[in-house]
């Protein structure tokens with residue numbers, strides 16, 4: 001694993017790979033959705049050799065990326081959490097054994113807001129699954145525009161997915177139960193309870209509202225940013 005110095009992380013929360021992977025099956029579902037959609041919609045001649053997984057976490061999304069696109073010979077995973085990267089480095093041997101020649105796999109510290117590929121090595125696929133909602137609102141669209149304009153290879157694909165479920169009934173119910181009074185768990189969850197409508201919380205970038213489809217359309221389509229690059233947005237779950 002290479003350890004280039006990252007910019008200050010965009011989110012202050014520590015990440016626990018063990019805890020994260022306890023729910024790997026559930027967490028992987030949107031990745032399957034996005035990658036299946038990408039594989040089905042890609043031109044039959046699309047055969048990516050370089051792929052990048054930005055916000056790769058413990059490598060679960062990187063692993064699926066190589067399974068869906070076994071032609072990938074150079075695989076890069078970037079994350080701002082050293083703990084997540086340490087966990088990701090454990091899957092390197094599995095990822096390196098490509099179907100034919102050996103694959104080159106690298107996990108590095110980096111920031112999705114500023115990462116670029118080395119000269120002449122633009123990725124054919126950039127995957128950013130469940131990471132962009134960790135950027136502040138002001139950074140989110142500019143980051144994607146930069147990836148599309150400057151970072152992905154010509155004719156490549158930028159595939160993104162971000163959850164937007166904080167105000168879904170399931171999540172509301174969890175918060176309501178967590179802060180109940182007169183129950184055995186009373187006081188166990190003191191940090192629950194950012195209330196609805198609270199739009200800016202210093203330590204929770206993921207609660208900044210996700211931009212509407214129209215905003216994305218204006219930024220990407222009307223500005224003719226896309227050019228020869230495909231953009232896959234896996235509806236906001």
Ligand SMILES: C[S@@+](CC[C@H](N)C(=O)[O-])C[C@H]1O[C@@H](n2cnc3c(N)ncnc32)[C@H](O)[C@@H]1O
Pocket residue numbers: 009010011015027028031054055056057058060061078079080081084110111112113128129130131134135
């Ligand atoms: C919810 S996990 C997603 C992991 C994996 N991509 C997946 O789909 O399951 C979010 C990851 O994004 C990383 N992250 C958050 N902000 C980042 C940034 N600005 N640059 C790079 N990684 C970032 C976190 O460290 C964390 O590992």
